[in-house]
Amino acid sequence: MLLAIDIGNSSIAIGVFDGEKLKATWRLATSIQREADEYGALLVAFLKQKKLPISRITGGVTCSVVPPLTPVFQGMCRKYLNILPLIVEAGVKTGIRLSVDNPRELGPDRVVNAVAAHHLYGGPAVVIDFGTATTFDVISEEGDYLGGAISPGVTISTEALFSRTAMLPRVELVRPTQVIGRNTISAMQSGIIFGYIGLVEGMINRIERELGSKVKVIATGGYAHLLAEATSRIEIINPDLSLVGLRLIYEMNRKENSKS
Numbered sequence: 001m002l003l004a005i006d007i008g009n010s011s012i013a014i015g016v017f018d019g020e021k022l023k024a025t026w027r028l029a030t031s032i033q034r035e036a037d038e039y040g041a042l043l044v045a046f047l048k049q050k051k052l053p054i055s056r057i058t059g060g061v062t063c064s065v066v067p068p069l070t071p072v073f074q075g076m077c078r079k080y081l082n083i084l085p086l087i088v089e090a091g092v093k094t095g096i097r098l099s100v101d102n103p104r105e106l107g108p109d110r111v112v113n114a115v116a117a118h119h120l121y122g123g124p125a126v127v128i129d130f131g132t133a134t135t136f137d138v139i140s141e142e143g144d145y146l147g148g149a150i151s152p153g154v155t156i157s158t159e160a161l162f163s164r165t166a167m168l169p170r171v172e173l174v175r176p177t178q179v180i181g182r183n184t185i186s187a188m189q190s191g192i193i194f195g196y197i198g199l200v201e202g203m204i205n206r207i208e209r210e211l212g213s214k215v216k217v218i219a220t221g222g223y224a225h226l227l228a229e230a231t232s233r234i235e236i237i238n239p240d241l242s243l244v245g246l247r248l249i250y251e252m253n254r255k256e257n258s259k260s
Contacts, residue, residue, distance in 0.1 A: 001016055001017060001018050001023070001052070001056045001057045001058065001059075001060075002016070002057070002059045002060065002061065002247060003015075003016055003043075003057050003059070003060040003061075003081065003083075004016075004017065004060075004061050004062070004243045004246040004247055004250070005060070005061070005073055005085070005246075006062070006063055006064075006065075006109060006112070006242040006243060006246060007030065007062065007063065007064035007065065007066050007069050007070070007073065008030060008065060008109065008131055008132065009030060009065055009066060009131065009132040009133075010029070010030055010131060010155070011027050011028065011029060011030055011131075011222065012027065012028050012029075012030050012069075012221070012237070013025065013026075013027050013240075013242060013243060014026045014027070014028075014043070014046070015240060015243035015246075015247075016047070016052055016057065016245050017243075022206040022240060022243060022244070023050070023052060024046070024050040024052060025096040025243065026046045026118070027241060027244055028042065029210075030069070031246070032066065032068045032069055034072070035072065035075070036072050036075035036076040036079060037076075037079075038207055039072065039073065039076045040076045040164065041078040043076065043080060044080065048126040051260070052223070054081065057081050057083070058083065058156070059083060059085075059086075059250060059254070060077045060081065060083045060084075060085030060086065061085055061086040061087075061088065061112075061246045061247070061249065062074075062085050062086070062087060062088070062243070062246070063087070063088040063089075063108035063109055063112050063246060063251035064087075064108065064110070065107050065158055065161045068228070070087060070259070073085070074087070074209055074246050075219060078151060082210060083240070084105070086249070086250055086253055088108040088111065088112060088246065089108060090103065090104045092249065092253060093249070093252045093253050094111055094115055094119060094249055094252070095115060095143070095147065095248070095249075095252050096111075096114055096115055096139070096143050096144060096145050097143070097144045098144075098145045099140075099143065099145060099146050099147070100146075100147050102135060105116070106145075107135075109128070109129070109131075109135075109242060110127075110135055110137050110145075110148070110185060111245075112241075112242050112245030112246050112249060113127045113129055113137055113220060113242055113245055114127060114137050114139050114145045114242050115245040115248050115249055116137055116238075116241045116242070116244040116248060117137075117241065117243035117245075118139050118151050118246070119245075119248055120238070120244065121216050121218060122141070122142045122216070123139045123140055123142070123143060123215075123216070124139065124140055124141050124200045124213055124214075124215045124216070125138075125139045125215055125216040125217070125218060126139075126148075126204060126215045126216070126217050126218070126233070127140055127207075127218050127219075127241065128217065128218070128219050128220070128221075128224075129219075129221040129222065129241075129242075130154065130219065130220070130221035130222060130223035130224050130227060131146070131153055131221040131222060132153045132155065132156065132207065133150050133151065133152060133153045133156070134150070134151045134152070134199075134200075134221075135149070135150050135151075135154050135191075136148045136149040136150075136156070136207065138152075138207055138211070138215070146211075149203060151199060151203075153223075154173060154192065154196055154223050155173075155223075157192065157196070158171070158173060158190065158192055158255045160169075161188065161192070168184065168188060169185070169188075170186070171185055171188045171189055171192070171255060172189075173192065173193070173223070174189060174193075174209055174226075175189075175190070175193050175226060175229060175230055176189040176190045176193060176194070178190070179194055187222070193226070193230060194230065196227060197227060197230045197231045200227065200231060200233065200234070201231055201233050204217055204233050215235065216235055217233055217234050217235050218234075218238060218241065219234045219235075219236065219237050219238075220237070220238055220239055220240075220241040220242065222245065224237050224239060225239075
């Protein structure tokens with residue numbers, strides 16, 4: 001079995017694959033204060049809960065946008081699983097061409113999402129990852145990564161609205177029943193949710209005009225379901241997109257190493 005770990009700024013996604021089948025997934029809050037032993041204890045508990053023998057995990061792969069946590073998870077894998085995980089970084093085979101100015105500055109999470117999206121859904125496509133930041137990643141019909149856009153995430157926008165105003169409260173992020181809010185809470189929810197949908201739809205339209213073709217739109221990340229239900233432009237929701245991408249990249253590199 002394969003352990004896949006996607007370390008994000010706000011949350012960490014963990015998945016266990018048996019072949020191509022994703023057997024179990026877990027998500028936990030990102031914390032650079034935790035040591036390898038703490039993450040290891042959590043992993044052991046997760047595996048036990050799902051009745052997955054830790055001895056059956058023979059490979060690991062991870063990507064991280066939190067550099068201090070990369071060696072922590074490497075240490076965890078060595079100590080608790082006796083494996084050295086593949087780190088998705090510059091030089092790792094991904095199967096897609098990165099048609100950007102500087103591939104080394106591209107976040108590995110965006111690469112693994114693009115790999116999975118092209119493999120599962122083809123192209124041209126746009127992956128929207130609703131995380132701490134919201135990223136738009138554009139993949140050509142041939143599978144080339146063409147670039148994209150980065151905007152503040154829903155949570156960042158909401159917290160900024162609360163923290164930078166004297167009288168506006170922190171609100172729950174739920175879809176309002178109507179655009180015209182009848183009170184402060186519903187007005188804020190409308191502005192946040194429907195305003196963000198305006199951003200999403202506007203970006204998709206602009207990307208399609210620039211490409212000269214329609215695109216498939218795939219959503220992932222913590223707020224994918226909330227925002228997708230408010231627009232018809234998002235066609236596919238896949239919360240495990242990054243984990244699938246990690247598995248695909250691991251398999252590519254394992255085959256490559258077996259040839260050498």
